[in-house]
Amino acid sequence: MATKxxxxxxxxxxxxxxxxxxxxxxxxYIDRHLVHEVTSPQAFEGLRVAHRKVHRPxxxxxxxxxxxxxxxxxxxxxxxxxxIQVELLERNAKEFGLTYFGMDDIRQGIVHIIGPEQGLTQPxxxxxxxxxxxxxHGAVGALAFGIGTSEVxxxxxxxxxxxxxxxxxxxxxxxxxxxxxTPKDVILAIIGKIGIAxxxxxxxxxxxxxxxxxxxxxxxxxCNMSIEGGARAGLVAPDAITFDYLKGRPYAPKAGxxxxxxxxWKTLPSDPGAHYxxxxxxxxxxxxxxxxxxxxxxxxxxxxxxIPNPDDEPDEERRNGMRRAxxxxxxxPGTKMTDIAVDHVFIGSCTNGRIEDFxxxxxxxxxxxxxPGVRAMAVPGSGLVKHQAEEEGLDxxxxxxxxxxxxxxxxxxxxxxxxxxxxxxRCASTSNRNFEGRQGPGGRTHLVSPAMAxxxxxAGKLADVRQLG
Amino acid sequence: MDxxxxxxxxxxxxxxxxxxxxxxxxxxxxKTIQRKGLGKNLFDAQRYKPDGTENPDFVLNKPAYRxxxxxxxxxxxxxxxxxxxxxxxLQDFGIRVVIAPSFADIFYGNSFKNGILLIALPQEICDQLxxxxxxxxxxxxxxxxxxxxxxxxDGSVVKFxxxxxxxxxxxxxxDEIGLTEQKRVEIGAFEDKARAAQPWLWVPAR
Numbered sequence: 001m002a003t004k005x006x007x008x009x010x011x012x013x014x015x016x017x018x019x020x021x022x023x024x025x026x027x028x029y030i031d032r033h034l035v036h037e038v039t040s041p042q043a044f045e046g047l048r049v050a051h052r053k054v055h056r057p058x059x060x061x062x063x064x065x066x067x068x069x070x071x072x073x074x075x076x077x078x079x080x081x082x083x084i085q086v087e088l089l090e091r092n093a094k095e096f097g098l099t100y101f102g103m104d105d106i107r108q109g110i111v112h113i114i115g116p117e118q119g120l121t122q123p124x125x126x127x128x129x130x131x132x133x134x135x136x137h138g139a140v141g142a143l144a145f146g147i148g149t150s151e152v153x154x155x156x157x158x159x160x161x162x163x164x165x166x167x168x169x170x171x172x173x174x175x176x177x178x179x180x181x182t183p184k185d186v187i188l189a190i191i192g193k194i195g196i197a198x199x200x201x202x203x204x205x206x207x208x209x210x211x212x213x214x215x216x217x218x219x220x221x222x223c224n225m226s227i228e229g230g231a232r233a234g235l236v237a238p239d240a241i242t243f244d245y246l247k248g249r250p251y252a253p254k255a256g257x258x259x260x261x262x263x264x265w266k267t268l269p270s271d272p273g274a275h276y277x278x279x280x281x282x283x284x285x286x287x288x289x290x291x292x293x294x295x296x297x298x299x300x301x302x303x304x305x306x307i308p309n310p311d312d313e314p315d316e317e318r319r320n321g322m323r324r325a326x327x328x329x330x331x332x333p334g335t336k337m338t339d340i341a342v343d344h345v346f347i348g349s350c351t352n353g354r355i356e357d358f359x360x361x362x363x364x365x366x367x368x369x370x371x372p373g374v375r376a377m378a379v380p381g382s383g384l385v386k387h388q389a390e391e392e393g394l395d396x397x398x399x400x401x402x403x404x405x406x407x408x409x410x411x412x413x414x415x416x417x418x419x420x421x422x423x424x425x426r427c428a429s430t431s432n433r434n435f436e437g438r439q440g441p442g443g444r445t446h447l448v449s450p451a452m453a454x455x456x457x458x459a460g461k462l463a464d465v466r467q468l469g
Numbered sequence: 470m471d472x473x474x475x476x477x478x479x480x481x482x483x484x485x486x487x488x489x490x491x492x493x494x495x496x497x498x499x500k501t502i503q504r505k506g507l508g509k510n511l512f513d514a515q516r517y518k519p520d521g522t523e524n525p526d527f528v529l530n531k532p533a534y535r536x537x538x539x540x541x542x543x544x545x546x547x548x549x550x551x552x553x554x555x556x557x558x559l560q561d562f563g564i565r566v567v568i569a570p571s572f573a574d575i576f577y578g579n580s581f582k583n584g585i586l587l588i589a590l591p592q593e594i595c596d597q598l599x600x601x602x603x604x605x606x607x608x609x610x611x612x613x614x615x616x617x618x619x620x621x622x623d624g625s626v627v628k629f630x631x632x633x634x635x636x637x638x639x640x641x642x643x644d645e646i647g648l649t650e651q652k653r654v655e656i657g658a659f660e661d662k663a664r665a666a667q668p669w670l671w672v673p674a675r
């Protein structure tokens with residue numbers, strides 16, 4: 001039967017439709033549900049009230065990450081509300097018969113780090129989590145997207161979601177990346193080009209030789225920030241790099257099943273001639289190390305650049321938005337980015353908290369010292385990332401340089417635990433959002449890659465990692 | 470969930486683009502295990518000064534808008550996180566309708582599930598409604614979901630489009646999970662097929 005050429009997204013969507021409803025929405029089957037402590041309490045409570053069970057405990061994994069302390073774990077969680085949320089997740093997991101990676105489990109970590117790490121996320125799957133950075137899992141060629149708590153409850157109860165089919169968007173990056181240009185810079189460049197609402201209503205497929213050559217962890221960094229470009233999901237077609245990454249992971253298919261899964265996964269990449277509603281292209285050679293200056297991830301400039309002038313922006317609302325951001329960030333147009341001093345440096349988060357990120361950080365930090373007065377934190381994304389980094393001696397290099405080496409969690413990405421900026425403090429951060437108050441009320445965030453974060457820590461101000469030699 | 474028919478009242482003007490979910494409800498208020506009680510922290514960073522007292526310049530602190538049920542905002546309202554605490558905070562404050570040129574995807578779905586009607590209208594119409602909103606207590610809007618209309622203070626009427634499924638859900642207050650549970654047979658049949666085709670996805674978790 002001749003079929004219309006389909007995209008990777010089309011194939012996953014079509015194969016997970018339980019049925020189309022008369023009103024044009026689809027009932028979509030969900031293969032994997034990842035659950036953390038912040039967006040699930042009300043969902044479990046809803047199940048209890050309605051005497052409902054979890055439809056597929058075997059497809060549901062729970063882990064605390066947002067509230068967990070990243071130091072002195074033995075002392076428990078001091079903040080009462082944080083402790084209640086984490087304890088409640090454990091109780092809910094027990095009551096509903098779900099797998100739980102607790103704080104004392106080496107597999108515990110940020111939900112979007114441990115999914116791929118454990119092989120829980122696989123090509124062709126539908127994956128959801130009550131968290132907008134769920135798009136991370138799209139790196140393995142899965143359709144992964146964030147949902148609200150009502151939808152968390154819906155998936156727990158029925159393993160399905162009522163959804164309207166999103167559109168296809170292709171973001172193509174071809175060519176060769178320059179020295180010092182990382183996956184973080186690639187996704188910041190894409191967001192800078194399409195804007196923070198550019199992907200609204202779309203699923204982004206990242207294509208082109210830059211992504212074909214990119215490591216799995218780099219692809220995760222890129223897919224992770226799809227939501228910062230407005231897209232609920234982003235994905236990369238699975239290939240040999242994907243398969244090598246997944247093979248042997250705890251939840252990956254085992255011998256026998258592996259061959260069967262592999263044969264299926266190889267059918268997933270988009271067909272030649274498949275239709276995309278929107279296509280955006282970037283030339284890899286034009287991407288340089290980037291840094292954000294404002295309070296939206298689209299506020300990017302090259303590290304060699306200056307703070308833009310709102311007067312040059314023709315649109316009034318956007319101009320006002322820029323002025324508001326400059327006011328919040330206490331910055332003036334024309335200031336060189338490399339003249340902006342930082343108080344804090346944060347390396348971690350579901351965007352850049354994987355082993356390759358700490359290798360990149362350690363490579364820059366080796367033999368250097370964090371500038372006086374700068375507090376620099378390295379927070380691994382999971383217990384296993386921490387363990388691996390310590391096996392490789394990366395912790396020692398970072399500690400030697402003056403970084404703190406901490407326990408795994410979301411930490412200063414959103415400041416729900418004790419790791420937060422004080423009002424007015426400025427931070428070079430490898431996380432994903434530079435929103436007002438994101439890293440603590442009044443805190444000021446500049447998004448950068450791990451290598452650039454270390455460069456900033458050493459220079460005491462935003463710095464071009466390429467100048468460090 | 471409260472059933473939705475019409476809302477009449479002043480509309481609070483919030484002419485800011487890209488109002489993000491961290492702005493609507495900062496992360497430190499996400500530690501609650503309830504849906505209720507977040508209204509007092511809605512727009513916390515704008516609404517209160519660092520010492521905890523009210524910022525009189527913020528729109529929802531002005532006498533005319535303290536009980537506003539309608540918000541008129543800039544494009545891409547609700548961008549950022551998936552936290553349903555954002556619509557919970559709006560709803561707990563008393564906001565039933567947000568009008569803007571566009572909304573972020575996850576926030577859009579979350580709002581309707583909490584009885585909040587989001588109306589996307591072209592920029593120039595939003596500009597007119599923003600002007601109405603700025604007139605304060607003397608200018609009331611009526612939003613009627615049945616007829617899909619907004620009646621402006623001058624009596625002129627603006628039509629709006631809405632997904633029929635979402636419209637029905639707001640008017641009838643339907644239980645989506647209950648509705649899906651009626652598809653038990655279809656879901657079961659899908660699972661049988663999926664299990665045969667991709668048995669590796671059905672290995673019990675440990």
